[in-house]
Amino acid sequence: MKTKINILITISTIVLLALCFVQLYLVKTAYRYKVAQFRLEIKDRLSKITNDYSDIDSTIFNKKDFLYQQLASNYLANKTTGEEIKQQLLKNQFRKQLTLKLQQEFEEEFPDHSIDFAIVLNKFVMFNNHKQADTLFAEKPLIENKMCGNLASLDDAFLIRNYVGTTSSNSDHSNYKLLTEDALYVSVKNWELIVFKRMSSILIFSFLSIIILISIFVITIKALIKQKKISDIKTDFINNITHELKTPLTTLSVSTKILERKDIKENEQLYNQLLNTINRQNERLQHLIDQVMSNSLGHEEIELHKQKIEVHSFLNSIINDFKIAHTNTQIQTHFHSGETKLKLDTFHLTTAILNVLENAVKYGSSTIIISTQLQNNVFSICIEDNGIGIEKNKQSLLFDKFYRVEQGNVHTTKGLGLGLYYVDQIIKAHKGSVQLVSDFGKGTKLTLLIPSSIQ
Numbered sequence: 001m002k003t004k005i006n007i008l009i010t011i012s013t014i015v016l017l018a019l020c021f022v023q024l025y026l027v028k029t030a031y032r033y034k035v036a037q038f039r040l041e042i043k044d045r046l047s048k049i050t051n052d053y054s055d056i057d058s059t060i061f062n063k064k065d066f067l068y069q070q071l072a073s074n075y076l077a078n079k080t081t082g083e084e085i086k087q088q089l090l091k092n093q094f095r096k097q098l099t100l101k102l103q104q105e106f107e108e109e110f111p112d113h114s115i116d117f118a119i120v121l122n123k124f125v126m127f128n129n130h131k132q133a134d135t136l137f138a139e140k141p142l143i144e145n146k147m148c149g150n151l152a153s154l155d156d157a158f159l160i161r162n163y164v165g166t167t168s169s170n171s172d173h174s175n176y177k178l179l180t181e182d183a184l185y186v187s188v189k190n191w192e193l194i195v196f197k198r199m200s201s202i203l204i205f206s207f208l209s210i211i212i213l214i215s216i217f218v219i220t221i222k223a224l225i226k227q228k229k230i231s232d233i234k235t236d237f238i239n240n241i242t243h244e245l246k247t248p249l250t251t252l253s254v255s256t257k258i259l260e261r262k263d264i265k266e267n268e269q270l271y272n273q274l275l276n277t278i279n280r281q282n283e284r285l286q287h288l289i290d291q292v293m294s295n296s297l298g299h300e301e302i303e304l305h306k307q308k309i310e311v312h313s314f315l316n317s318i319i320n321d322f323k324i325a326h327t328n329t330q331i332q333t334h335f336h337s338g339e340t341k342l343k344l345d346t347f348h349l350t351t352a353i354l355n356v357l358e359n360a361v362k363y364g365s366s367t368i369i370i371s372t373q374l375q376n377n378v379f380s381i382c383i384e385d386n387g388i389g390i391e392k393n394k395q396s397l398l399f400d401k402f403y404r405v406e407q408g409n410v411h412t413t414k415g416l417g418l419g420l421y422y423v424d425q426i427i428k429a430h431k432g433s434v435q436l437v438s439d440f441g442k443g444t445k446l447t448l449l450i451p452s453s454i455q
Contacts, residue, residue, distance in 0.1 A: 005224060005225075005228055008224070009221060009224075012217060012220075012221070013217075016213065016214065016217050019213060020210055020213075020214075023206055023209060023210055026206070027202065027203065027206050030199055030202050031195065031199065034195045034198055034199045035195055038188075038191065038194065038195055038198070039158050042110075042115075042160075042186065042188060043158075043160050043161075045109055045110070046106070046109070046160050046184070046186060047160060047161055049105050049106075049109055063092075063093060063094045064092070064094055064098075065165075065167065067088075067089070067092055067093070067094075068165075068167055068178060068180060069167055069169065069178070071085045071088060071089065071124075072126055072167070072169070072176055072178050073169070075126065075136065076126075076176060082136040082137060085124060085136050085137065086121075086124070086136070086137050086145075089121055089124065089137075089147060090121065090145065090146070090147060092147060092148075094148070095147065095148045096148075098119070098147075098148045099148045099149055099150060102117060102148070102149070103117075103150070106186075110188075113188050113189070113194075114188070114189040114190075115186050115187070115188055115189070116149070116150050116151040116152070116157075116186065116187045116189065117149045117150065117151055117157075117184060117185065117186040117187070118143060118146045118148070118149030118150070118151035118154070118157070118184075118185050119146065119147045119148050119149055119163075119182050119183070119184050119185075120141045120142065120143070120145050120146055120147065120154075120182060120183050120185060121137065121145045121146075121147050121180075121181075121182045122138070122139065122140075122141060122145070122162070122181040122182055122183055123135070123137060123138045123179065123180060123181040124136045124137040124138075124178075124179075124180055125137075125138065125178070125179040125180075126176050126177070126178055126179075127176060127177040127178075127179070141154060141159075141183055141185070142154070147182060149185075151185060151186070151187055154185055156187050156191075157185040157186060157187040158185065158186065158187075159183055159184070159185055160183075160184040160185065160186055161183070161184055162181060162182070162183045163181065163182050163183065163184070164179070164180070164181045165179075165180045165181075166178065166179055166180075167180075244351065245285065247325065247354055247358065248281035248282075248284045248285050249281075249285075250325045251277065251281045251321050251324050251325050252278055252281050252282070254324050254325060255274045255277050255278050255281075255324065256278070258274055259271070259274055259275075277320070277321055277324065280317065280321065281321070283347075284347065284350065302348065302425060302426065302429040304345040304348065304429055304430070305345050305347070306343040306344055306345050307343065307344070307345075307346065308341055308342070308343050309341065309342065309343075309344055309346060310339055310340070310341050311340045311341070311342055311344075311372070311379065312335050312339070312340065312372065314344070314346060314349075315333075315335070315353070315370065315372070315381070316333075318350055318353050318354065318357075319331055319333065319370065322354065322357050326357075326361055328366070329361050329365070329366060329367070329368060330366065330367045330368070331367075331368045331369075331370065332367070332368070332369045332370070333369075333370050333371070334369065334370070334371035334372075335371070335372045336371075336372050336373050336374055338374075340372075340374055340379060340452070342379060342450065342452060344430065344450070345426075345429075345430070348426045348429070349426060349430070351422065351426070352422065352423040352426040352427065352448070353381070353383070353448075355420065355422060355423050356383050356420075356423060356446055356448075357383065359420065360383065360385035360387055360444070363385075363387040363388050363444075364387040364388045365385035365386050365387035365443070366386060367385070367386050368383065368384070368385050369382075369383075369384045369385075370382070370383050370384075371384070374452060377451060377452045378432075378449050378450070378451060378452060379449075379450050379451075379452045380447050380448065380449050380450075381447070381448040381450070382445060382446070382447045382448075383445075383446050383447075383448075384443065384444070384445040384446075385443050385444055385445075386442075386443040387443050387444060388440070388441060388443075389438045389439050389440045389441050389442050389443050389444055390436075390438040390440065390444060391440045392440070398420055398436060423448075427448050427449070427450065430450050430451075431450075431451050432448065432449045432450040432451060433449050434446065434447070434448055434449070435447040435449065
């Protein structure tokens with residue numbers, strides 16, 4: 001069952017992640033489409049007002065054309081080099097004028113957007129007397145080659161259009177053709193915010209879809225785990241009660257067989273002692289049935305029925321009953337001198353002590369030492385065995401519900417890990433505590449501490 005649930009959770013998680021990735025991919029695709037759509041819109045509108053520099057201002061266009069011719073003539077006359085031509089182009093006289101004109105045009109066309117731009121020089125190629133082309137300048141678009149504009153970087157800008165111009169001269173002093181290419185790049189401030197606003201409905205729908213999907217997944221998994229825990233608790237509780245029923249039934253079975261013996265019938269003292277044992281175990285069976293009905297294992301929920309008892313007599317009765325069912329186990333007692341009377345729930349405490357004793361036998365103990373002590377108004381019951389012990393790293397888990405130590409050949413022992421959990425809950429219900437000392441391979445010492453004040 002656990003494996004099936006783990007597989008179901010794993011598959012569901014994978015499917016959920018796949019759906020989330022698909023949703024993210026669709027959002028990313030929609031984002032790219034919106035970005036492309038936004039840039040195309042800007043590009044189309046800017047292309048109309050920047051079709052040619054002469055459309056903006058013929059004076060500026062003439063200045064640019066004159067500068068190109070002058071630089072070409074100087075180069076042919078060996079007055080300048082290709083690097084000098086590049087620097088003079090970048091430091092042109094129409095730089096500020098063209099920047100201001102374009103800014104004005106962009107502001108009129110896009111009053112709601114703030115646009116930065118740059119016209120970048122790409123090529124400056126001369127053809128002289130039909131000879132091989134002389135490339136004075138040809139580079140990839142770089143912001144360092146900006147001829148005009150206020151753009152600081154091309155990283156976040158996109159291309160509007162390339163401008164290719166040709167100029168020729170057939171005078172007596174020069175005969176050449178000039179090819180120039182420059183490009184207009186723009187960047188819209190906060191363009192990402194603009195795109196996100198345009199696709200806000202898609203983002204909201206996608207976000208809500210993912211949240212709803214994850215919420216349904218989490219609720220479903222929690223419900224599944226809760227149902228599994230409830231089922232496990234019911235099964236484990238029934239099995240634990242069945243385990244608890246075996247002790248009194250075993251004692252009853254052994255006691256009944258002993259009663260059939262003729263020598264016992266003739267010994268009135270032993271006969272009455274066995275009858276008392278049978279009566280106690282019958283009462284214990286009745287209490288166990290009541291526990292099945294109430295199913296109260298939490299110390300805060302346990303309803304104690306305390307009565308004032310003499311503790312050592314109470315312990316001796318538990319030990320005598322336990323010896324009947326475990327004849328091969330030696331039990332030694334070291335009770336402190338003096339009579340001690342406490343108010344205890346005899347049924348629950350009997351179950352707790354028997355759980356400890358049975359665990360000792362179950363985990364390899366042949367000798368059990370039970371000692372008591374009264375100190376500082378705290379009565380302690382120490383149960384020490386010579387079993388296999390418990391590893392240090394597992395001792396902190398020992399009182400957890402359903403936890404079972406698995407070491408050596410312990411995996412062959414029966415039990416569902418409720419015994420010591422139950423012990424801890426019963427002692428806590430008596431306002432006490434449990435202490436554990438154990439060395440692997442050397443046995444275990446469990447001490448039950450109960451306040452001695454009568455309540």
